Amino acid sequence: MKMVGIRLLLAAGILLILELMVINVAGLLPFVAAHKSDVSGALYMDFFRNSLLNPVESSIVLVEGKNPLFFIGSAGAVVLAMYAVFFAKDRKAEYQLADRYGVYGKARWARKNEIFVPNETVSIPAKQLMHDLEASMMETRGEK
Template sequence: MKKFRNRLMVWMITLLILQLIVINIAGLLPFIAEQKNQLSTEAFLNYIWQNIQHPILHSTQMIQEKNPVFMLGSTSAIILSFYMAFISNRRKTQYELADKYGVHGSSRFARPSEIFTHGETLGVAPQQLMKDLEASMEDHKKE
């Protein structure tokens, strides 16, 4: 439940940021057309500041005007923020899958197929193993 709440918060924050960008971009062309004779940096910054302070007012105006850039941008912002919050983080990267990609520091239990590969391991009877062990210990005692 906590993971879902965190994803929901990420979704809301990214949606808010993307929606503010869409509001500024969608209203930019009408603003330039309106201010074409007296366009200045101060007027442009004031326009952006007004959009950030009152996003709901400006978005309702754009909805009433049926601004196609705003409609397309808002739909894209909703889809993109939903994808970023809920879908894109579900896939595990190559380094998170220790079963398939073992790196230094990653640990897991080995599979029997990895341990008992044909031609690499030898089967020794328990009695022979004890004889070999005792023989190796006797050689070290003599030294």
Template sequence: MKLFGIRLMLTFLLVLLEMIVINIAGILPFIAAHKANISGAPYMEFITKNLLHPIEKAKLMIKEKNPLFFLGSGAVVLLTFYATFFMKGAKGKYQLADKYGVHGSSRFAHKHEIFKPGETVGVPVNQLMKDLEASILNSKGEM
């Protein structure tokens, strides 16, 4: 399921980047066509048409052999290919909390971390009970 989500996210990223490429590759010829009246050019209509009909715009750019479109689309495909197959999802040092102790990591301790030689003292059960009773008694020897 996790792999499906990653591939879905990468597909969405590919589509989003391709839409950006279509808009950027089309804006230069659009500006060249409207250079006489650049301030009154219908930019919003241009961008809306690109967003609503991206396949038609892409076909038109292929037919016109727009080099910016080819470069941008190639870069998007290479980036997506790299992100899909070559980016490693390896767990780094800080993602593997069971290999080292860190404040806030939620894991069970290993026995070698708890019972270190020289740090823990074994006490017989009878002695433990006597020490417990002695600590409960007040200064007069009563409970």
């Protein structure tokens, strides 16, 4: 249940960003057509600031003007946000497949049959290992 809530919040955030982009793009074309004689940057900055600060008002103007780009863009934004959050594959699948085969550049857990290869791994009793370790430490003290 917690994951669904996080995904819905993520979908809402993505949808908000995409919808703001749709409002700006759909409103820009009629704005440019209406103000093609005045090409000053301040006029366009006022348009973008107004559409970002008042997205509901800008949307109402676009709906009342029956702007087809706004309707198509809004539908596309909803579909894209839902696809990105709910239907896109998890990225973990790529890493879960890596344990089935050896791949350079990818870390994976080794299997026991890869570590303990017959006739390659030598087992030493713990007492013998400690004896060899102590003997090697005594040898290095005597060399100094």
